[in-house]
Amino acid sequence: xxEYLFEFTPVARREVMEASRWxxxxxxxxxxxFNQQVTDVLANICRSPFRNAEVQSGLxxxxxxxxxxxxxxxxxxRTLYVVAVLHTxxxxxxxxxRG
Numbered sequence: 001x002x003e004y005l006f007e008f009t010p011v012a013r014r015e016v017m018e019a020s021r022w023x024x025x026x027x028x029x030x031x032x033x034f035n036q037q038v039t040d041v042l043a044n045i046c047r048s049p050f051r052n053a054e055v056q057s058g059l060x061x062x063x064x065x066x067x068x069x070x071x072x073x074x075x076x077x078r079t080l081y082v083v084a085v086l087h088t089x090x091x092x093x094x095x096x097x098r099g
Contacts, residue, residue, distance in 0.1 A: 004046045006073075006080040015085040019069060037064050038085070041071060049075055059083070 008016070016038055024031025041062050045052065052060040055072070062071045072084040 004049050004075070004078050004080045006042050006046055006082060008082045009084075012071075012082045012085050019067075019085065019087070023067075034064075034067055034069075037066060038069075038071070041065075042080075042082070045071070045073065045080060049073075049080055 016035075020031050020034050020038075023034045041064055045062055049060070052062045055061045058074050060073055060075075062073070064070070068088040070084075070086055070088060071082055072086070073080050073082045075081075
């Protein structure tokens with residue numbers, strides 16, 4: 001089975017960059033680890049995008065193992081669109097508006 005491609009929405013890309021910068025400001029190694037974990041989670045999703053449960057019709061969520069962040073994504077054809085990368089303490093209704 002062919003893997004999916006992925007694409008960030010501009011808002012989701014900004015969320016990853018902001019979180020990465022915040023972690024890097026605490027410790028550069030932590031910023032790199034955050035980025036690597038986002039990359040690893042995306043690779044896993046692209047290989048098996050239906051593994052994560054739907055949280056809303058057509059919208060799925062994957063959790064980062066070592067950071068309190070979740071990636072929200074939707075699938076269209078062979079592309080996975082990351083619509084939000086949110087801290088678990090943020091209001092979950094933020095991603096609902098983007099789905």
